Amino acid sequence: MQAHDSDSDSEGGVGGVGQPPANNIAAVHALNEMRTAALRDIDEGGFSGFHLKLCFVAGTGFFTDAYDIFAINLASVMLGYAYGHTQGPGATHKLSNNQDFGLKVAAPIGNLFGQLLFGWLADIVGRKRMYGIELMIIVTATFAQALAGSGLGVNIIGVLMVWRFIMGVGVGGDYPLSAVISSEFASTSSRGRLMTTVFTAQGWGNFAATLVALVTVNAFKDSIINDNFNELTHVDYCWRILIGMGCVPGAIALYFRLTIPETPRFTMDIDREVQRAKADIENVLGPNGASATVYWVDPDAVVQRAEAPRRSRSDFIKYFARPGNLPLLFGVAWSWFAVAFYGLGLNSASILTSDLLARAGIGSTQSNPQTTLDIYRSLHTVVIGNLVVSVAGLLPGYYASFFLIDVWGRKPIQFLGFAMLTVLLAVLAGIYPGPHPDSDHRTKAEAFVALYCLANFFANFGPNVTTFIIPGEIFPTRYRSTAHGITAACGKLGAIVSQIIFFRVGSSDKKLKAILGIFAGVTLTGIGSTLLLDETMGRSLEQLSRENQRKFISG
Secondary structure: OOOOOOOOOOEOOEEEEOOOOOOHHHHHHHHHHHHHHHHHHHHHOOOOHHHHHHHHHHHHHHHHHHHHHHHHHHHHHHHHHHHOOOOOOOOOOOOOHHHHHHHHHHHHHHHHHHHHHHHHHHOOOOHHHHOOHHHHHHHHHHHHHHOOOOOOOOOHHHHHHHHHHHHHHHHHHHHHHHHHHHHHHOOOOOHHHHHHHHHHHHHHHHHHHHHHHHHHHHHOHHHHHOOOOOOOHHHHHHHHHHHHOOHHHHHHHHHHHHOOOOOHHHHHHOOOOHHHHHHHHHHHHOOOOOOOOOEEEOOOOOOOEOOOOOOOHHHHHHHHHOOOHHHHHHHHHHHOOOHHHHHHHOOHHHHOOHHHHHHOOOOOOOOOOOOHHHHHHHHHHHHHHHHHHHHHHHHHHHHHHHHHOOOOOHHHHHHHHHHHHHHHHHHHHHHOOOOOOOOOHHHHHHHHHHHHHHHHHHHHOOHHHHHHHHHHOOOOHHHHHHHHHHHHHHHHHHHHHHHHHHHHHOOOHHHHHHHHHHHHHHHHHHHHHHOOOOOOOOOOHHHHOOOOOOOOOOO
16 A cells, blocks of 8 residues: 555554564554555545435535524514514514514524534544534524513513524534534545535525425415414414424434544544544445555554644644644635625525515515515515525525536635625625616616526635635644634624624615625625635645645654
8 A cells, every 4th residue: 555645643553564563663654554544545435325324414414504594584574573563553563673683693603602612622522422412402492492482571582592592503513513524534536525515405404494484474374364463473383383394304314413433534633543443444435445455463562542743722823823824724714704695695585675576576565564465475575585596596506516616626616706796796786776666677676686696606606615615624633623613603703794784784775785885895805815725626635734744653
């Protein structure tokens, strides 16, 4: 077996290839060779049944994450009708700015804490030990939201904010865990596609939330129309069903997450057991996928732990103090500062209002419903508009990334995505239709919806996908999950900032123009941060770690 650069350590008592070691130096050499061969098996292995299971298990979690995060976009409209209106004529049927802001920002704040916490813990106690815990948090908090109520001393919106924060912690933990587990099990040639497959479940989760909302609203059509205008009991049913259904995929995936094995890279480089990692690889890849190289083991030898770089605060500082490493971390983190993606995703019901969609020929409604029939039509139109965006923009973007991520590379796709988003958001800011229809109001509305879908396409055929993949590849095993958590947390900081912008600036027509212009400015800076990144396509994780991993084990 030829040597190949890599990362870790293991037990003593392991000899050379096919023969016992003459001394400790030979044993260390054998451990390095074993580690190299084990990593080579992963990097050059094909797509196995285990990888298919991994896509399902990790993808189902991301499906749940996206469903739970983006369902609030539609649920907040329903909550406005159920709890945000005043009695009698002139009822607003809308949550206050504070309530809307709190509901939409609670989960991203939880995400930020979850990404930092779970990312750090996964590099200490292991990917396997943490995988599944975050899903338990998500399922529990989602179920609690669906059953939330209010009383004299507590408001239902406040209760939902608390549970959405807790849910957000679990969702945040899923990002570094799923990314790192996927990257560490994947072969070099298909790593991008495998990680994109996992992340594409986010698009399907968003789509499913919209589809469930559509089915629920249509199922309760007659009941909503016959509701008391000041109570709207069946609209209350709708948002509870919409949120509560997010438990189902998470509960299905939970068992499988708990059975995912530890990644061989963690076993070798953190647990420092090369031999066990080699056996795990054979179990995962099957007898035909692993190397046939035989290593001699002395049964009477004293078991030793080989020495390899250990994670510590001083080593962390030393690693990122090396030339190029800190700018690389900053480049990924800033690229993931997802102001535009979450600004559009969490507020599409505020941007694509039922009135704007009606002018574009999608549905029929009025801006201030006066009857329960108006409320049904308004809900139906908003849901249809979100469904159009999901089908025409979000999902095609994910699949364009899937087909080209291991052909074009990560950097070109991210650069193109940021460039197109900058142009499209600037154009959207310029043509956003005002509240007073003019002679070409339908043309403007149709153009806006079409370009809005295109912007969502390039968000996913661009930085939304690549910023998930790259930090799972470019850092050494001992800091891979921590660094992914840091960069992902920067993404959720962008989500928080986007909601603060909506809260502080407002969502009137003129102010929405300004907000879209701000988003365009932020995406423009992403072009610069992309230039700081390394291209990761076709290179092993060890080659990308910016460390000399030949003879990684020292004894």
